[in-house]
Amino acid sequence: MARSFKIKVPASSANIGPGYDVLGVGLSLFLELDVTIDNAQAHKTNDDPNNCKLSYSEDSEGYATVPLQSDANLITRTALYVLRCNNIRSFPSGTKIHIHNPIPLGRGLGSSGAAVVAGVMLANEVGKLGFSKQRMLDFCLMIERHPDNITAAMMGGFCGSFLRDLTPQEVERREIPLAEVLPEPSGGENTGLVPPLPPTDIGRHVKYNWNPAIKCIAIIPQFELSTADSRGVLPKAYTTQDLVFNLQRLAVLTAALTMDPPDADLIYPAMQDRVHQPYRKTLIPGLTEILSSVTPTTHPGLLGICLSGAGPTILALATENFEDIAQEIINRFQKNKVECSWKLLEPAYEGSTVENYP
Numbered sequence: 527m528a529r530s531f532k533i534k535v536p537a538s539s540a541n542i543g544p545g546y547d548v549l550g551v552g553l554s555l556f557l558e559l560d561v562t563i564d565n566a567q568a569h570k571t572n573d574d575p576n577n578c579k580l581s582y583s584e585d586s587e588g589y590a591t592v593p594l595q596s597d598a599n600l601i602t603r604t605a606l607y608v609l610r611c612n613n614i615r616s617f618p619s620g621t622k623i624h625i626h627n628p629i630p631l632g633r634g635l636g637s638s639g640a641a642v643v644a645g646v647m648l649a650n651e652v653g654k655l656g657f658s659k660q661r662m663l664d665f666c667l668m669i670e671r672h673p674d675n676i677t678a679a680m681m682g683g684f685c686g687s688f689l690r691d692l693t694p695q696e697v698e699r700r701e702i703p704l705a706e707v708l709p710e711p712s713g714g715e716n717t718g719l720v721p722p723l724p725p726t727d728i729g730r731h732v733k734y735n736w737n738p739a740i741k742c743i744a745i746i747p748q749f750e751l752s753t754a755d756s757r758g759v760l761p762k763a764y765t766t767q768d769l770v771f772n773l774q775r776l777a778v779l780t781a782a783l784t785m786d787p788p789d790a791d792l793i794y795p796a797m798q799d800r801v802h803q804p805y806r807k808t809l810i811p812g813l814t815e816i817l818s819s820v821t822p823t824t825h826p827g828l829l830g831i832c833l834s835g836a837g838p839t840i841l842a843l844a845t846e847n848f849e850d851i852a853q854e855i856i857n858r859f860q861k862n863k864v865e866c867s868w869k870l871l872e873p874a875y876e877g878s879t880v881e882n883y884p
């Protein structure tokens with residue numbers, strides 16, 4: 527019998543100022559997978575080595591560039607990794623997946639985190655694996671090895687997360703190179719080996735409250751910055767002064783974003799950062815000046831501003847005056863010859879979901 531279901535995974539903004547690799551908020555912009563499994567249609571999926579026919583809607587981000595072969599596409603490659611860890615070599619025959627992706631790629635809005643979460647959820651459904659979200663996080667964290675986007679995308683809302691200390695044996699299982707976790711695209715060497723199951727509870731998290739009056743303005747430059755490149759410019763060590771600067775703000779910010787009414791005099795300084803933004807300015811034209819171009823005094827309604835994830839998107843938190851705030855930042859980017867679009871978003875409280883169709 528044929529089966530159809532939809533997987534929805536939110537975009538996310540990670541770091542939120544001082545919370546590098548710790549904080550993340552799921553955002554109301556959803557990667558959607560419409561999945562059908564129909565054995566009677568198996569002949570239509572035969573040209574893929576893993577029984578899976580992939581397509582993207584024409585208005586999807588990355589429509590022209592994302593690979594459609596199941597062992598090359600990040601979503602299905604992730605799903606194949608999870609299936610193979612569980613002794614299932616490929617998708618059920620007759621699997622078709624139609625994807626709608628409004629999350630811009632390589633902009634700091636968690637497109638890869640959403641793709642990885644979607645892939646793990648896809649495997650959980652097609653392989654009937656019955657994993658909890660907490661266990662699915664372990665598989666996600668074998669691929670995207672910082673927990674902030676993944677946790678917000680999977681669990682939803684405003685999350686704080688950390689990676690627990692692993693035993694030496696667990697470290698061995700977790701630190702295997704990515705190339706050995708994700709299956710090689712065909713043409714590459716496919717060893718047929720079963721990858722090791724990830725250690726359990728790698729990632730731990732809490733969900734904070736969020737004052738619903740606080741909206742998220744994303745100002746999105748029209749150039750891509752890969753997260754890997756943006757992590758590459760960060761130093762290996764920090765001064766105590768800079769670490770304490772961030773820790774103090776992190777502790778205050780998580781509570782400040784729950785207060786009603788929100789206090790811009792508290793949130794704005796609590797969103798300052800000395801761990802990642804000062805180094806990433808080399809990759810984002812005008813970043814330092816752009817981040818200081820709007821303040822609660824120049825733009826009432828603004829609460830705080832920071833780089834979203836690894837950038838180049840800017841996240842501004844505000845209760846009103848959204849268009850003016852966005853326009854000011856767009857103008858500043860334009861002076862640096864960077865065009866932008868912007869979106870008004872809010873937290874996606876629910877996180878990723880699966881909806882079965884009758």
Ligand SMILES: Nc1ncnc2c1ncn2[C@@H]1O[C@H](COP(=O)(O)OP(=O)(O)O)[C@@H](O)[C@H]1O
Nearest residue numbers: 600627631632633634635636637638641752753
């Ligand atoms: N929906 C998707 N389908 C396929 N691949 C995706 C999708 N979303 C993201 N990716 C992959 O992830 C890459 C972007 O990841 P990354 O550099 O971490 O940026 P981001 O900040 O958007 O997560 C894309 O270039 C693409 O290879």
Ligand SMILES: N[C@@H](CCOP(=O)(O)O)C(=O)O
Nearest residue numbers: 540547634635636753835836
């Ligand atoms: N903490 C990470 C977050 C990366 O987020 P993305 O949305 O850019 O993938 C980092 O800052 O590197």
